[in-house]
Amino acid sequence: MTREIPLEDHSRQQIKFTTCYMCACRCGIKVTLEDGKLRFIQGNRNHPVNQGVLCAKGAAGIMKQYSPARLRKPLVRRPGSERGAGDFVEIEWDEALDVLIRRLAKIRSTNPAELAFFTGRDQMQALSSLWAQQFGTPNWAAHGGFCAVNMAVAGLYTIGYSFWEFGAPDWDHA
Numbered sequence: 001m002t003r004e005i006p007l008e009d010h011s012r013q014q015i016k017f018t019t020c021y022m023c024a025c026r027c028g029i030k031v032t033l034e035d036g037k038l039r040f041i042q043g044n045r046n047h048p049v050n051q052g053v054l055c056a057k058g059a060a061g062i063m064k065q066y067s068p069a070r071l072r073k074p075l076v077r078r079p080g081s082e083r084g085a086g087d088f089v090e091i092e093w094d095e096a097l098d099v100l101i102r103r104l105a106k107i108r109s110t111n112p113a114e115l116a117f118f119t120g121r122d123q124m125q126a127l128s129s130l131w132a133q134q135f136g137t138p139n140w141a142a143h144g145g146f147c148a149v150n151m152a153v154a155g156l157y158t159i160g161y162s163f164w165e166f167g168a169p170d171w172d173h174a
Helices: 056-066 093-110 122-135 149-159
Strands: 013-019 028-034 037-043 075-077 088-090 117-119 140-142
Touching (some): 117 122, 122 140
Antiparallel strands (some): 028 037
């Protein structure tokens, strides 16, 4: 006696091919959407960088969208709580921008070099540099200088290429 095994219904799913931006490698990914919502991420077997292999960080990229710990509104320290206590309340975006404008204006008018900031991924590094210069602070840094830029430069000067993000090795000129 054979029994029929019900198959999953994939009619509401779409597959999209794109690039992972969780690190500088820029691996190819295959993203499955169901009813327009992200369902899971896999490596793209046809991508020249990772050939289907995907690290845990890339596979966990779905949590950027669905993590219960994801911030949805600006947070401000609860009035009366100690700095470092982790006691925050949500505020609206307009209020957060007003606070930011007020605090930055005070710093800029007294001593702009008191402002120090660090940016994440390097896509906005040139804009961050320009903004810092216009504000009047030399005290800023970006992710690349601490993560991959040194490795990239070393690779360029030794073998003619850095790593996946910047192309393939130039073995003829290495």
